[in-house]
Each structure stands twice: as C-alpha cells, then as structure tokens.
Amino acid sequence: MENQPTASGPEDPGPFYHGTKADLKPGELLKPGYTSNFGTGKKANHIYFTATLDAATWGAELGVGEGRGRIYQVEPTGPFEDDPNLTDQRFPGNPTRSYRTRDPLRVVDEVLDWQPHSPEVLQHMLNHLEELKRQGIEAID
Template sequence: MDISDGAQAGRYYHGTRAVLAPGDLITAGRRSNYRSDVIMNHVYFTARVDGGGLAAEIAALLGPDDAEPHVYLVEPTGPFEDDPNVTDKKFPGNPTLSYRTSAPLRVVEEVTGWARLEPAELELWRDRLTAMRESNAEIIN
C-alpha cells in the first residue's frame, strides 16, 4: 500500500522493526521496541502514517544494526483509548492521533511510500537516543 503522509479517517498504523505479514496479530505482553527490558501491557498505534513512520524509525535505531523500519496498516480487534503517555503528558486533545489497546492489532498490509527521515534527522534522533540511554532517561513508555 502506497499512501501520502497524514491521517486518513478510520485507518490506523503501527511502526516497528518487526517483519510482519497480513493476518499477523500484534499483541501486548511482548518486549518493547524501545526498551527490551520492558514487557508491554498495551499495543500502540496511530491514525497518522507519519507517526507510524517515526515509531518505526526509532524502533530500528534502537534495534540491531541491520534493523529496518516497517509501517503496517492495522485494524484494532477490541476497544482502544487515547494514548495517555502522549495526550495527558504532552499534547492534550490527542492531536497526534495516538492510541493504545490491550487487544491485538491485526496486520492488514505493509505500507510503502511513507516519508523516511532524512539522514540529518536520523542522526539527530540517534544522538538524542544515545544521550537518553546514557542518562537512563525514559525513551518512550
């Protein structure tokens, strides 16, 4: 699926370094893309493909050297809520269209054509993530 950047009503995206196939379920209870010592109670997703892209880029930066970012079109299989880590702490009103669920997300298809970060942006994120690790700061909950 090749789409332009931005939100599309009723379409949800999940960014990761995991290689998934249509029909796969993304479930809670797995290790975080961002901190391997954290087992996730929720699965996070967004209605913005660029949000899925950023999540995928960060997951790849924090993964093995050969990790590649992937964005998937997903469908929730149960109830979901605004992501309180974003909406309550950073952006009241959920302008990022970020959500979480304890129910699985079903992969519909991989999204292609999403806007990758430019090399300078990737380097900036790499530097930020390194500094956060060195100071034991929370990367992403």
C-alpha cells in the first residue's frame, strides 16, 4: 500500500505539537476523516503534527475557524510518517520535523507561551498560499 505509515514510524522522540483554532482539552483525540483546516476543505485522510513550535504556529495562524489560534502538545497513538507535502516537495531531510498519521493524536496539554509570526511574515505566507491557490495547487492531500 503506497503512502501507508511504516510500523515503527520516524525516530523523532518529540515532543509533538498541533496548531489549530479548535478549543480542545487534555485527553481529547484529534482524528483524520474530518474537513481539512487548509486548502479547499476536503476530507483529510491524515492528521498532521510537528516537533517544532514554529511549524505548529503556522497551523494555529492559518487554520480555518473562529477564535484564536492554539497550539497543543500531542502524542501519536499509532504509526506516523514524514509529511510528504513538505519533505518531498520543499524541505528534503524534514528540517520542519513535520509528520502525518492515520491514527488519532491525543491532546496532552495546551502550549500557552508560543509567539506568533510577525504581521509581515504572516502576510507573506498568506500571499504565497493565495498564489498556490491561483495556480490550482492543493497543499494537503
């Protein structure tokens, strides 16, 4: 089966983070199969997470939904793999330490002391995403 996570997953020990606008509590599970926070909002086959606060910050800032961005420390409940949307296409070697899984992520705690990107950096990213959209490029599979 192509694109299936391996049984052992990457060797990254974490901690792991997930950025979103959702208001979650410790112990809740984030699961794939719901509308994606990015792109056209189609059903997500994976749930995405990272081992860097910077990458999680993008999720908190760019995710759809009402309310403020939030970052949660999470733990995978099953195997995971490098996020091919980033590692194969943009950042060989996975320096963003970005991953995806078909299994739930368990919320451990909310990270309260993260710093947002500057307004200029955020606007640059928004412009870049708008250009990708104009070109018909979908960031999330």
